[in-house]
Amino acid sequence: MKISVILAHPDQASFNHAIAVTAVETLQQQGHEVAFHDLYKEKFPPVIPASEIPRNAVLPRIISIHCKEIAEAEGIIIVHPNWWGQPPAILKGWIDRILRPGVAYTFAEGDNGDGELIGLLKVHEVIVLNTSNTPADREMTKYGDPLESLWKNNMLVSCGAKNFYRKTFGVIITSTIEQRKQWLSEVKEITTAHFPA
Numbered sequence: 639m640k641i642s643v644i645l646a647h648p649d650q651a652s653f654n655h656a657i658a659v660t661a662v663e664t665l666q667q668q669g670h671e672v673a674f675h676d677l678y679k680e681k682f683p684p685v686i687p688a689s690e691i692p693r694n695a696v697l698p699r700i701i702s703i704h705c706k707e708i709a710e711a712e713g714i715i716i717v718h719p720n721w722w723g724q725p726p727a728i729l730k731g732w733i734d735r736i737l738r739p740g741v742a743y744t745f746a747e748g749d750n751g752d753g754e755l756i757g758l759l760k761v762h763e764v765i766v767l768n769t770s771n772t773p774a775d776r777e778m779t780k781y782g783d784p785l786e787s788l789w790k791n792n793m794l795v796s797c798g799a800k801n802f803y804r805k806t807f808g809v810i811i812t813s814t815i816e817q818r819k820q821w822l823s824e825v826k827e828i829t830t831a832h833f834p835a
């Protein structure tokens with residue numbers, strides 16, 4: 639399968655990097671074709687210009703490449719930390735520029751743009767792997783777990799992905815080496831279960 643892995647974390651030594659590298663290696667071991675994007679390392683340009691908003695906009699080459707890849711992807715894995723209940727801004731910019739009309743969604747004919755989105759992605763499985771320093775129960779009861787609705791609504795409801803799975807690893811700040819090893823084993827298991835050979 640063609641699988642895109644999108645990582646948003648500026649620190650190469652972060653646990654998020656370890657998660658993404660583990661997922662990529664596991665996918666490759668299963669024989670999948672992997673497109674891996676470390677957005678900070680690649681200096682992905684997250685700010686959408688006005689000229690890019692129209693559906694028929696002429697896109698910069700880097701944006702066209704990402705759009706083509708995501709349109710052809712059969713699986714997507716997204717890895718990022720919880721930053722204020724949101725993805726890092728670079729990944730929000732990737733959403734704005736890549737999950738665009740004609741690539742990730744469209745409207746029914748005759749719709750003037752206020753109707754339901756029709757998803758265009760042919761993705762079977764989306765996995766979102768997050769890290770957090772807030773215990774899971776507090777993230778849910780106090781904040782309502784905003785990352786769940788963000789990703790579920792974007793990928794599954796609006797862009798047409800067939801299945802969605804999300805897991806948050808944490809609490810990171812107080813975790814031991816042993817705990818992190820265990821979490822990386824879980825990443826391997828999750829990746830293999832959703833994307834078998």
Ligand SMILES: Cc1cc2nc3c(=O)[nH]c(=O)nc-3n(C[C@H](O)[C@H](O)[C@H](O)COP(=O)(O)O)c2cc1C
Pocket residue numbers: 647652653654655719720721722723724769770771772810811
């Ligand atoms: C700008 C910023 C905002 C953050 N906001 C939150 C937050 O809202 N909730 C939370 O649990 N952790 C928050 N954190 C902590 C990160 O989630 C945590 O550092 C990260 O998940 C640890 O993974 P890492 O070792 O790969 O960086 C924030 C960290 C930064 C730098």
